[in-house]
Amino acid sequence: MLLKNQLSIKHIIKKTVCGNEKTLFLMIHGYGSNEKDLFSFQKDIPENFFIISIQGIYSVGTNKYSWYDIDFDNKNQFINIIQAKKTIEEISFFIHEAIEEYKLKNNPVWICGFSQGAILSYAIALKNSDKIKKVIALSGYLENRILPKQINHYSDLEFFISHGKYDPIIPVNWAKKGLKFLKEKKILSFYKEYESGHTLNHLNYQDLINWIKEKHIKNKSKYES
Template sequence: MSDLHYIVRTPKIPVEKPSLLILLHGYGSNEQDLFSFAEELPDNLLIVSAQAPLSMGFGGYAWYTINFDDKNGKFSDLKEAKESIDKIAIFIDEIKKKYNTNSDKTFLLGFSQGAILSYSLSFFYPNKIQHVIVLSGYINTELLPEKISTDIKTDYYCSHGSVDQVLPVEWARNSKPFLDKLGFNNVYSEYNVGHGVAPQNFYSFKKWIEERL
């Protein structure tokens, strides 16, 4: 059992085996955050927004701890991060089974910390998800399996704010050459915003999702 708390938007039109979209929020947020997208996304999608397991108090949650010290600056608890990746993988299987979704059409959308884990999960669990939407995230090379499978068929939508003050855009720019080198299908775009999602960005990834349904 993954024991992750979550909220659901069932398809607005009856679908026998719906396509599934899982949402993973960022550091210090909660399952309600990205769920605001749900009403504007395709009616035939089953949308599930998961809440990270680590409480930060005041309604905020994290997938893993980010520590700060004088010598090393900011660094991530990689053990917690990997534990969350494994929990999310189990959670996806549980949701697929519970709602009898189309196993060939699973989308994973993450923002910031949720985006970093979305990348990593797709490498640790090849083809568990077919489509990854990465918003304001990057590939953390410390959160990769020893060998990335060449059989991965997942495709990636990646976007970032060009003036992101939380996660530097330079980190995100490394994603395309990384994925290209592996031969994975991906698109990368930037928007003139900080650490957030511009309206144009939303309509862009919405169209990307619609094209794959």
């Protein structure tokens, strides 16, 4: 596990262990964390994913990063919209860059984000819905102000959405609002609330890993047939 600097965003990788599928699985951490956080999932993720976990653009402390500034005291200004939109563009570019750099196949891309990373994942997936087909949004919500103006090609797009019932950072009702949008767009979604705060408990993690494995098997069968 090395921090790679040769592309536009610093990142760590886990190469595919078996097979030649090389499907990109991109991880986007939350505010104040770093690229090692979600990377701990890699031990339970199918081995023919090419896993990349990226490091936030802005430093907020020693080994702590973010993707945009947050005003925790003002829920109406919770997101720095200008920074968030810029970050969406940068991560979207990085996805194309990484596919070329690591010679990944043109398979549907998966993205997984926690909190701030989950908020971005909604917008990044809808912006790149021709390429991204599986989205894992953990303890985040859909923010309308950073979505692309035009959304196309969202057939086969699927979301795994989970949230803690007692989340003090992002209230659970924020997460529920995005479900209406996804339903209107006929985007398939798994949604479940857990007995937790702004974190993943054991059941949440097991449901997540099971969903990844189930969708991976179906996806593999579809593209091999």
